[in-house]
Amino acid sequence: MASSSSEYLFQQVTIIGVGLLGGSLGLLLKEQGLAKSVLGIGRRRPNLELAVELGAIDRFFSEAKEAARDSDLIVLATPVDTYVSHVQDWGSFIPTGAIVSDVGSVKGKLVFDLEEALPPTVNFVGAHPIAGKEKSGVAHATSKLFNGARCIVTPTNHTNEKALAKVRDLWERAGSDVVLMDPMVHDWVLGAVSHLPHIVAFSLMQALQELQDVTSEGLNLLDFSGGGLRDTTRIAASSPEMWRDICLANRENLLKMVDQYISQLQGFRQLLNDQDGAGLAKSIEQAKMLRERLP
Amino acid sequence: MASSSSEYLFQQVTIIGVGLLGGSLGLLLKEQGLAKSVLGIGRRRPNLELAVELGAIDRFFSEAKEAARDSDLIVLATPVDTYVSHVQDWGSFIPTGAIVSDVGSVKGKLVFDLEEALPPTVNFVGAHPIAGKEKSGVAHATSKLFNGARCIVTPTNHTNEKALAKVRDLWERAGSDVVLMDPMVHDWVLGAVSHLPHIVAFSLMQALQELQDVTSEGLNLLDFSGGGLRDTTRIAASSPEMWRDICLANRENLLKMVDQYISQLQGFRQLLNDQDGAGLAKSIEQAKMLRERLP
Numbered sequence: 016m017a018s019s020s021s022e023y024l025f026q027q028v029t030i031i032g033v034g035l036l037g038g039s040l041g042l043l044l045k046e047q048g049l050a051k052s053v054l055g056i057g058r059r060r061p062n063l064e065l066a067v068e069l070g071a072i073d074r075f076f077s078e079a080k081e082a083a084r085d086s087d088l089i090v091l092a093t094p095v096d097t098y099v100s101h102v103q104d105w106g107s108f109i110p111t112g113a114i115v116s117d118v119g120s121v122k123g124k125l126v127f128d129l130e131e132a133l134p135p136t137v138n139f140v141g142a143h144p145i146a147g148k149e150k151s152g153v154a155h156a157t158s159k160l161f162n163g164a165r166c167i168v169t170p171t172n173h174t175n176e177k178a179l180a181k182v183r184d185l186w187e188r189a190g191s192d193v194v195l196m197d198p199m200v201h202d203w204v205l206g207a208v209s210h211l212p213h214i215v216a217f218s219l220m221q222a223l224q225e226l227q228d229v230t231s232e233g234l235n236l237l238d239f240s241g242g243g244l245r246d247t248t249r250i251a252a253s254s255p256e257m258w259r260d261i262c263l264a265n266r267e268n269l270l271k272m273v274d275q276y277i278s279q280l281q282g283f284r285q286l287l288n289d290q291d292g293a294g295l296a297k298s299i300e301q302a303k304m305l306r307e308r309l310p
Numbered sequence: 311m312a313s314s315s316s317e318y319l320f321q322q323v324t325i326i327g328v329g330l331l332g333g334s335l336g337l338l339l340k341e342q343g344l345a346k347s348v349l350g351i352g353r354r355r356p357n358l359e360l361a362v363e364l365g366a367i368d369r370f371f372s373e374a375k376e377a378a379r380d381s382d383l384i385v386l387a388t389p390v391d392t393y394v395s396h397v398q399d400w401g402s403f404i405p406t407g408a409i410v411s412d413v414g415s416v417k418g419k420l421v422f423d424l425e426e427a428l429p430p431t432v433n434f435v436g437a438h439p440i441a442g443k444e445k446s447g448v449a450h451a452t453s454k455l456f457n458g459a460r461c462i463v464t465p466t467n468h469t470n471e472k473a474l475a476k477v478r479d480l481w482e483r484a485g486s487d488v489v490l491m492d493p494m495v496h497d498w499v500l501g502a503v504s505h506l507p508h509i510v511a512f513s514l515m516q517a518l519q520e521l522q523d524v525t526s527e528g529l530n531l532l533d534f535s536g537g538g539l540r541d542t543t544r545i546a547a548s549s550p551e552m553w554r555d556i557c558l559a560n561r562e563n564l565l566k567m568v569d570q571y572i573s574q575l576q577g578f579r580q581l582l583n584d585q586d587g588a589g590l591a592k593s594i595e596q597a598k599m600l601r602e603r604l605p
């Protein structure tokens with residue numbers, strides 16, 4: 016623990032939205048003594064009380080303006096589609112030189128929108144710690160969540176170098192492997208490795224529902240599933256609101272990616288239809304080879 | 311261990327194909343004293359030597375006829391497309407009343423083909439232990455593989471009741487939960503909960519390869535993947551030969567199922583294209599609810 020104010024990385028951090036990610040960040044800041052005080056903002060009072068009890072935040076406010084006014088770091092940890100209205104609410108109240116950051120799964124145009132919505136005296140630095148669980152809520156928060164994970168930080172031409180260095184420092188102290196990336200490239204990359212796989216899993220569960228509907232009564236398909244289906248669809252149990260917002264925010268990339276995926280499925284279907292054994296084996300072999308390159 | 315021949319469930323078992331499943335069955339038969347002797351048949355001698363060393367089989371033969379001649383149970387554990395040619399090879403040499411069974415992931419028409427290819431003095435009983443790993447080969451075999459797993463046994467109108475009871479007994483002693491099912495229904499059920507998810511995962515890996523090809527040089531998409539992609543595509547690392555054969559054998563169901571899946575993806579794509587937030591949330595919510603019902 017740091018013993019004097021000057022040793023803290025931040026004096027006062029405000030976390031907007033104290034769920035799994037926001038709560039885990041709070042725990043990290045407190046446990047490692049990276050912030051002198053951590054304030055929480057949220058809609059549900061029992062959740063904020065639990066966050067205090069767990070040590071993720073010191074205090075909470077219902078009005079973000081009150082907390083933001085004296086903070087040198089404000090972190091957005093709410094659904095991404097609420098970011099702009101949040102900063103419009105309190106952006107003009109925060110101190111000159113303060114940093115606004117986030118933990119969202121979407122960057123792209125949103126980063127530029129936030130830069131524009133904030134006063135020029137404030138520094139926005141986008142960050143995306145690639146960490147999470149299907150379980151949401153501060154009750155599942157842990158300061159270890161970010162340890163060993165990648166964290167993509169997305170500076171632009173307008174990003175203040177000192178603010179960037181501080182955000183980078185924060186995530187490195189969290190044990191994350193920090194990578195800098197253009198916000199637009201971030202959304203392409205995450206669209207491919209995270210958002211598309213979620214759509215794949217959502218649609219598979221829905222297809223199984225349709226197949227169940229045409230299966231003899233009394234026979235429950237899911238009773239016969241093994242570890243394969245369980246793993247393949249684990250991420251289908253994610254938050255509908257969060258994933259609605261991610262899909263909408265990364266809509267243009269995802270439309271292209273879903274098309275690409277459907278075209279692969281149609282190719283596989285064609286091989287199957289043609290009883291092309293060699294083609295099927297080659298196709299599966301390619302998938303297997305790429306899968307074996309996954310870290 | 312049983313001490314006299316009469317206490318064994320089987321006197322001599324021949325396992326055709328001593329890989330992960332065949333080897334695990336051999337270990338189970340030996341460890342639980344369910345068979346007096348277990349013989350192995352395979353193409354690769356070093357593999358059979360390893361199987362003897364691991365205790366999965368007692369001896370091996372290169373000619374199935376020699377082993378089958380005195381066996382009261384012969385289990386097919388090779389790729390499903392080889393079954394018919396196997397039984398054509400040794401079917402006429404096996405003793406009256408002997409049982410032929412299998413451990414394959416496909417049943418359907420194959421069961422009737424096998425009944426027809428075998429002499430009427432022999433009893434075929436199809437079985438599908440729903441167990442496995444991505445790792446194949448006898449080196450990964452374990453007698454615990456079937457413990458707690460479902461095993462679907464697929465009798466037909468021609469199935470001998472005593473032979474059925476013995477096969478059922480075998481799998482119950484393996485710790486499996488045995489369910490009887492029509493061979494055609496088996497393929498519909500497994501098509502939905504296992505084969506379709508494999509095609510989903512194969513095609514996702516291939517789509518990622520295509521997306522990688524249009525990504526800026528030096529940027530490796532897979533470097534930014536998290537647990538979500540890893541889980542979703544775990545089964546994409548399965549054996550190409552085995553899955554080629556399963557897909558071909560269950561072709562008619564899978565063509566319908568892939569169509570159903572593509573239609574779900576197109577529905578999701580439409581919601582995304584229309585920026586229909588409520589529709590997307592509802593769709594993801596349905597997927598989440600069904601996923602939460604998975605055992």
